[in-house]
Amino acid sequence: MIEKKYAAIIQKAWKEYDASKPISKIEDISVKVSTNHVFRITFEDEDIIIAKLSYFGKYEHFKEDHRIIHSLSNNLLYPYENLLTKSLLKNNRVYTYRYRNGKLDVWAVFYNPTRVIQRMPKRLDEQHIKKFGQQIGKFHKACSRLRNVLPKSSKTLRTDINSLMEQLDRNETKFGSRMQADYIKYHCELFLKNRFKLNVSRFEIIPVFIDWNIGNFSVTNKMELYSRWDYDWFRMSYRAMDFYFFSRVVSNVGDKTTFSYLISPMMEDRFLLFLEEYHKINPLTADEIRFMREAYRFFILNYVIKDGNYFFSEQYAKKLQAEAFDIYLPSVDRDFDPEKIIDALKIKDKNKTVS
Numbered sequence: 001m002i003e004k005k006y007a008a009i010i011q012k013a014w015k016e017y018d019a020s021k022p023i024s025k026i027e028d029i030s031v032k033v034s035t036n037h038v039f040r041i042t043f044e045d046e047d048i049i050i051a052k053l054s055y056f057g058k059y060e061h062f063k064e065d066h067r068i069i070h071s072l073s074n075n076l077l078y079p080y081e082n083l084l085t086k087s088l089l090k091n092n093r094v095y096t097y098r099y100r101n102g103k104l105d106v107w108a109v110f111y112n113p114t115r116v117i118q119r120m121p122k123r124l125d126e127q128h129i130k131k132f133g134q135q136i137g138k139f140h141k142a143c144s145r146l147r148n149v150l151p152k153s154s155k156t157l158r159t160d161i162n163s164l165m166e167q168l169d170r171n172e173t174k175f176g177s178r179m180q181a182d183y184i185k186y187h188c189e190l191f192l193k194n195r196f197k198l199n200v201s202r203f204e205i206i207p208v209f210i211d212w213n214i215g216n217f218s219v220t221n222k223m224e225l226y227s228r229w230d231y232d233w234f235r236m237s238y239r240a241m242d243f244y245f246f247s248r249v250v251s252n253v254g255d256k257t258t259f260s261y262l263i264s265p266m267m268e269d270r271f272l273l274f275l276e277e278y279h280k281i282n283p284l285t286a287d288e289i290r291f292m293r294e295a296y297r298f299f300i301l302n303y304v305i306k307d308g309n310y311f312f313s314e315q316y317a318k319k320l321q322a323e324a325f326d327i328y329l330p331s332v333d334r335d336f337d338p339e340k341i342i343d344a345l346k347i348k349d350k351n352k353t354v355s
Helices: 004-018 059-075 126-145 157-170 178-197 239-250 269-281 286-306 314-335 338-344
Strands: 023-028 037-043 048-054 096-101 104-111 206-208 217-219 225-228 235-237
Touching: 004 023, 004 037, 004 048, 004 096, 004 104, 059 096, 059 104, 059 206, 126 206, 126 225, 126 239, 126 269, 157 178, 157 286, 178 286, 178 314, 206 239, 239 269, 239 286, 269 338, 286 314, 286 338
Parallel strands: none
Antiparallel strands: 023 037, 037 048, 048 104, 096 104, 206 235, 217 225
């Protein structure tokens, strides 16, 4: 049963957008493991659009991200010109709506429905993995070509990590015990230190969606990328930020309803097969491979610990945050060996910056 307050916000948002087109029905189509609210809106003339409500972070970032995504969508060339779900525009700008009432601060955006041909299988075979690696290599290349024409983003990895550390300074026990707070700070400082060692200022900044899973994109019958949706973790950053989730897509376990965020998929031969195909099309550097460890560390610190309560339902947030302390963070420097991948891909590396 849809909460009345969300239905009322959608009605207000749509009325401001186009009061001449009355809504007939609002249906909640949210994924239940997430706190995000997504709705299918049917109008009296039987047209359909999708609405998303968000109340996490800053409205300015929400608006900024959708502006960048729209620019990306508008500038991507064949075969990606229709890949991204389109936001509705008003006066040639992405339309967003902000509702504030007391402590309630909610933002809305409207999308055209996404077309889907087919999904990749829950567990990929070798040919699927190779094709996926090739497709992502080409897509990242297409995104890289647009890096100088997209609007600037105010979010960075460093600002997000600094935000986490500031929250710990204000309240050491916000994310658990004082011992756990010290452990979080240790990994935050290690991330910032290794980020500097790897000289990430040399890395290209491109649009990355991070949350690549089989439920977030569709393909053609030739396994070519066809449509992509769900922009919750979108940001302008380094392409290495995407790779942990690529490893999960191609993992031996496959797509599961009950999930964890183990680092082990990045050490599977299946991920190496994906990287080999990607690397042929869009070559990786040794330090980008090394940064995959830091991208994983950042993901756990930022999206699981700091913001997990916003991205996951209460049950999943508690499970994942407990596993972050017990399993994920202890495994970062123990279980991921970038040198094995660098050697396998035969990447020339004259100046090793991290042992």
